[in-house]
Amino acid sequence: MIYLDNAATTQVDPKVMKVVQEYSEEKFGNASSLHTLGLEARRAIENARDVIAKSIGAKSEEIIFTSGGTESNNFAIKGVFFANPGKNHFITTKIDHDCVINACKWLETQGGKVTFLSVDKEGFINLEELKKSITDKTALVSVIHGNNEIGTIQNLEEIGKICRENRAYLHTDACQSYTKTELNVKKQNLDLITLNAHKIHGPKGVGALYIKKGTKITPLVHGGGQENKMRSGTENVPGIAGFATAVKISNSSHIKHMTQLRDYFINQLIGKIPHIKLNGPTGDKRLCNNINISFKNIEGEAIGGYLDAYEISSSTGSACSSKKLEPSHVLKAIGLTDMEANSSIRLSISRNTTKQELDKAIAVLQKVVEKLRKISPFKL
Numbered sequence: 001m002i003y004l005d006n007a008a009t010t011q012v013d014p015k016v017m018k019v020v021q022e023y024s025e026e027k028f029g030n031a032s033s034l035h036t037l038g039l040e041a042r043r044a045i046e047n048a049r050d051v052i053a054k055s056i057g058a059k060s061e062e063i064i065f066t067s068g069g070t071e072s073n074n075f076a077i078k079g080v081f082f083a084n085p086g087k088n089h090f091i092t093t094k095i096d097h098d099c100v101i102n103a104c105k106w107l108e109t110q111g112g113k114v115t116f117l118s119v120d121k122e123g124f125i126n127l128e129e130l131k132k133s134i135t136d137k138t139a140l141v142s143v144i145h146g147n148n149e150i151g152t153i154q155n156l157e158e159i160g161k162i163c164r165e166n167r168a169y170l171h172t173d174a175c176q177s178y179t180k181t182e183l184n185v186k187k188q189n190l191d192l193i194t195l196n197a198h199k200i201h202g203p204k205g206v207g208a209l210y211i212k213k214g215t216k217i218t219p220l221v222h223g224g225g226q227e228n229k230m231r232s233g234t235e236n237v238p239g240i241a242g243f244a245t246a247v248k249i250s251n252s253s254h255i256k257h258m259t260q261l262r263d264y265f266i267n268q269l270i271g272k273i274p275h276i277k278l279n280g281p282t283g284d285k286r287l288c289n290n291i292n293i294s295f296k297n298i299e300g301e302a303i304g305g306y307l308d309a310y311e312i313s314s315s316t317g318s319a320c321s322s323k324k325l326e327p328s329h330v331l332k333a334i335g336l337t338d339m340e341a342n343s344s345i346r347l348s349i350s351r352n353t354t355k356q357e358l359d360k361a362i363a364v365l366q367k368v369v370e371k372l373r374k375i376s377p378f379k380l
Contacts, residue, residue, distance in 0.1 A: 002357045005313040006199075006289055007148055007176060007348035013201040013249055016242045020203055023238040031235050032224065041237045048244030055247050056193060057184040058210050064230045065240050068207040069175040070099040072194035073142075075209050075231070076171045077103045079217040080140045080192075081112055087139035093117045093125055094333040095152070096144045097173055101329070104142070113137075121335050122281040123152030130162055138168040140192075146177030149330040149346060150280030151290030153181055160189025169215060175199050175207075179250035180258075180288050191215050197239065201350070202246030206239030254351035258288040261349050265291055265358045272362060273369050279331060279344060291347040294336065295369055297378035300345045306368040307345075312361050315346045339378075 003011070012020075023044060029037025031045050046060070053060045066072045077090065077100065092104050094116050104114045115133045117125045125143065134141070141163050146153050156172060163170040171192035174183055179200050185193065192215065196207035211217060211230070223232030266278060275296040280286055295303060300316040307314050327341035336344070347361070 002312045002361055004347040004349060004353070004357075004361060005315050006350040006353075007346060008315055009198045009204065010201045010350050011352065012198075012203055012242075013246060015249060016202055016245045019245045020238040020242040023241045027237075029237075031237055032226065041235075044237055044241045045235055048240045051244040051247050052195065052208055053210075055179070055183075056195075056210060057186050059213065061228060062185075062210055062213055064209045064211055064227045065235060065243075066207045066209055066231060067205055067236070068198070069097070069173065069194050069196040072196070072207050072209040073097065073099045073173055074103050075220050076192040076194060076211075076217075077107065077140065077142060079220060080169060080171075080215075081107055081110070082218040083216040084139045087137050089113045089115070089135055089137040090139060091115045091117060091130070091133050091141045091168075093119060093143055095119050095123055095147055095149075095330045096142065097148060097175075098329075100142055100144070100173060117143075119152075119333050122285070123147055123150050123330070123334050124281075124285075125154065125159075127155075127158055127162065130159065131166075134162070134166040134168055138166065140169045140171055142171040142173070144176075145172045145174040145183070146181065146287045146290075147280070147330060148176045149328060150292045150334065151176075151287035152280050153177060153285055153287060156188040156190065163191075164189045176287060176290075179247060180255055185210065185212065192217075197243035197246055200246045200250055203239045203242045206236050206243050208243070255288050257351055258349055258353070261353055261355065261358060262286075262288055262291060264355065265347070265349070265362070268358070268362050269293060269365065272366055276369075277340075279334065279336070289349045291349075292331075292344060293347070294340050294344045296343060297339075297376050298343050298369060298372045300343050302372055303345050303365075303368055306372070307361075307364065310364045310368075312364060315348070316344070 027040050029041040031041040049060045049063045053063045160170050169191040173194045175196045178195050191212045193210035198204040219230050221232050226232050277294045279292040304314050304316050327338045331341035
């Protein structure tokens with residue numbers, strides 16, 4: 001199998017799996033217990049907290065472990081909403097993840113007001129529109145860092161300056177960008193960051209929320225007071241330990257490898273298959289592992305089905321919405337028609353991807369596209 005759906009999830013690294021197994025079978029204690037096994041589990045959690053905090057320039061006590069990106073995003077948005085009743089205005093973008101957009105729409109049912117920022121054809125927000133949208137009632141600005149569908153990397157540093165000048169919190173969903181591009185809480189003026197493990201060769205079901213000290217936020221889950229009373233519930237020790245291991249394994253050589261393969265893949269596709277278009281930006285403004293292509297007059301779902309028959313995994317959009325019939329809200333936001341959006345597929349690589357795999361995928365795509373265009377009712 002050639003796996004090109006790494007934006008949906010990644011293969012767990014063997015070193016991570018070893019740690020997960022160790023804390024599932026041998027060091028299986030509850031981190032709230034005071035015996036040796038419990039204390040061992042507590043040390044694993046605090047060591048992991050240190051690793052993740054250091055990776056983004058934060059303090060250990062500012063990292064709260066969660067079940068993943070969706071919970072962290074909901075925690076950031078709803079937690080700030082409940083804790084700041086005098087400021088009921090929130091700002092996000094039209095290309096944020098579904099869980100952010102739907103959480104913000106839920107706020108509207110609770111008396112909140114939400115502004116959804118437009119983006120340009122490459123997926124970037126307009127900083128002037130952001131400035132004009134912020135009011136003295138704005139509690140939070142939530143902008144996805146690296147877009148999960150088209151790979152656009154927003155300029156958090158400039159966005160952070162605007163938020164700080166206007167005394168609004170800045171939250172970013174960094175699930176796709178974490179360990180793939182710079183993320184620094186001080187340099188980028190960040191108050192809240194959503195992170196998860198399974199996009200970086202870690203286990204599923206574990207994530208984190210960075211909460212800057214002093215941020216007014218209300219917990220969503222109440223119970224025994226775990227995670228500094230911010231997220232109750234018995235901690236997922238194997239997952240947390242595995243998460244930290246995945247972070248420690250990540251390095252700049254992986255980014256370089258993926259960037260080179262990404263650019264090679266894009267250039268080969270555009271050079272060998274006519275009437276296709278890259279969606280999103282190019283170069284260092286794009287996530288190192290992301291390729292999103294529109295194939296004129298062919299259904300992306302049909303392309304994906306044929307690729308799967310050749311044991312090549314891809315996605316017709318974000319993994320969370322690929323089963324829906326309506327076109328991607330991200331592709332629509334950057335100006336694609338319904339037909340163009342529905343003719344798109346996302347191919348996402350990892351540090352394990354090889355040039356030989358991409359060459360085979362290109363050859364298969366050439367055959368598939370040629371075949372589908374012959375039977376398409378829409379002529380070029």
